[in-house]
Amino acid sequence: MSDALRIGIAGLGTVGSGVIRLLSEQEKLLAQRCGRELVVTAVSARDRDKPRDFDMPDTAAWYDDPCALAQADDVDVVVELVGGAEGPAREIVETALRCGKQVVTANKALLAIHGSSLAALAEKVDRALCYEAAVCGGIPVIKAIREGLAANRFERIYGILNGTCNYILTQMEEHGAEFAAVLAEAQQLGYAESDPSFDIGGIDAAHKLSILTSLAYGCQVRFDAVFIEGIEDLTASDIRFARELGYRIKLLGLARRTEAGIEQRVHPCLVPLQTPIAEVSGVTNAVVAVGNYAGQTMFVGPGAGAEPTASSVIADIVDIARGLAMPPFATPSSTLEDAPISPMDRWQGAYYVRLTLLDQPGSMAGITAVMAKHSVSIDSIIQRGRSPGAAVPVVMLTHKTEEARMARVLHEIAALEPVTESPRVIRIERF
Ligand SMILES: NC(=O)c1ccc[n+]([C@@H]2O[C@H](COP(=O)([O-])OP(=O)(O)OC[C@H]3O[C@@H](n4cnc5c(N)ncnc54)[C@H](OP(=O)(O)O)[C@@H]3O)[C@@H](O)[C@H]2O)c1
Known part of the structure; x- marks a missing residue:
């Protein structure tokens, strides 16, 4: 057997503890598969006295300062599991690379913001910078795109990249519950963070999408180029109407190369009920890659959690x-x-539009006149129940049109007298 590989782990929270448990429980299997032992020689976290749900390896030295761990002579691989795009995580990774260490991280925020420059640093010092766990936790999607599908040009990559959002949307549909109530319950159950803004606002999914996009299209990591809308404004009635029309609402991350440049979007989508992605429920993640030779491949699995994420960290x-x-x-x-960024206002697709309209003669005529003026045609419409003089919901699906044109239509419709609330709009993805 070769010399043992010496591992320093910075961050002993959910993922770090999972990694230490896995290394201990699968010690023999891993030594056999690697042809050498994997030994934890250094660990670091904020609070040395905090109770941990693993036995501290007796081979591991404790470091109060994770950057000192990143420089330690008896560490070959630094595993960064602290998190955050700046601060200690970035310092740990940069220090480790500059000191000639191999680096493994699960940190999507760091890679989404600094991925290109960190990759350049890793190549300059001829060291690895691996991040399988950063995108969709336990699903080996980085290897799938980088290695398994290396022969393909990608027509598109899309997926459910955030388990918290998918859990919330699934619960809203199954129980007819509103967003705020489901979010509160998800927080109690540990499926959502106490500050859920990165998840529900689409930021976390956009971090992951920007990494996948770079891998699939050979471009710089451009988180700043992702169009982002979260799920905060979705209502139980939108989910119900979507279902009635044959769709389910999912927060998707989608990337493709268009003639205008690279398109990256994260937003709620209506997806047809009969598509495989519509079937992915709860905290499960899924990535669909459409390659020009392999065709469509879909990767489904746990997007987070100590064990699945540790599995990906150990794979690296x-x-x-x-x-x-x-x-x-x-x-x-x-x-x-x-690569140039494909402008969102030139995106073309169909739309779900929910209006709240006073039920009075001529209300719909005003709406259809605005749509006709801008050449946006209606595919289907739900207008149910009469309640003269009261506000009622009217739901329309449009035919394919351009985002900028749709924005003008909505602006004019919102100003009409019978329209009592801002129109709700969700893009439709038919794949
Ligand atoms: N949780 C998941 O399921 C999951 C899935 C995929 C990717 N990730 C990524 O994995 C990374 C870790 O996530 P996590 O959920 O394990 O986070 P976590 O539970 O919050 O753990 C963070 C760890 O970092 C330590 N830490 C924080 N600041 C530090 C500092 N200045 N110096 C040294 N240690 C410091 C904490 O120390 P104390 O324990 O002493 O407080 C804790 O052990 C993040 O980048 C996250 O995005 C997580």
């Missing part, structure tokens, strides 16, 4: 132990394209 450590190496974003970072 195993690669390093076996001596497998490649540029972090598959192609050398100097060749990653600074």
Whole structure:
């Protein structure tokens, strides 16, 4: 057997503790598969006295300062599991690379913001920067796109990239409950953070999408180029109407290359009930990659949690132990394209529109006149119940049109006298 691979773990929270437990429980299997032992020689967290749900390896030295761990002579691989795009996480990764360590991280925020420059640093010092766990926790989707599908050009990549949002949407549909009530329950059950803004606002999904986009399209990681809308404004009635029309609402991350440039979007979508992605429920994540040779492949599994995420972190450590190496974003970072961004106002698709209208003669005529003026045609409409003089919901699906044109239509409709609330709009993805 070769020399043991010496591992330093910074961050002993959900993922860090899972990694230490897995390394201990699967010690023999991993040594056999790697041809060498994996030994934890250093650990770091904020609070040394905090109770932890694992036995501290007796081979591991404690570091109050994670950057000191990143420089330790008896560490070959630094595993960054602290989190956050700036501060200690970034310092740990940069310090480790500069000190000639291999690096494994689960930190999507860090990679989404600094991925291109960190990849350049890793290549300069000829060290690994691995991040399988950063996108969809336990699903090995980075390897799938970077290696398994390396022969393909991707027509599109899309998926359910945030388990918290998918859980909330599933619960809203199953129980007819409103967003705020389901979010509160999800927080109690531990499916949502006490500050859920990154999840429900679509930021977390956008972090992951920007990483997948770079890998799939050979471009710089551009989180700032992702169009983002969260799920905060969705209502139980939208979910009910969507279902009635043959759709389910999902928060999707979608990327593709268009003639205008790279398109990256995260927003709620109506997806047809009979599509595989519509079937993915609860906290489960899914990524669909459409390659020009492989066709459509779909990867489904747990997007978070100690064990699944640890499984992906260890997969990276195993690669390093076996001596497998490649540029972090598959192609050398100097060749990653600074691709133009496909402007969202030129996106074309169909829309779900929910209006709240006073039930009075001529209300609908005003709406249809605005749509006709802008050449936006209606595919189907639900207008139920009469309640003369009161506000009633009217739901329309449009035919394909351009985002900018739809924005003008909505602006004019919102100003009409019988329209009592801002129109609710959700894009439709038919794949
Ligand atoms: N949780 C998941 O299911 C999941 C899934 C995929 C990816 N990730 C990513 O994995 C990373 C870790 O997530 P997590 O859920 O394990 O986070 P977590 O439970 O909050 O754990 C964070 C750890 O970092 C330590 N820490 C914080 N600031 C530190 C500092 N300045 N110096 C040293 N240690 C510090 C904390 O120390 P104390 O324990 O002493 O407080 C804690 O052990 C994040 O990048 C996250 O996005 C998580």
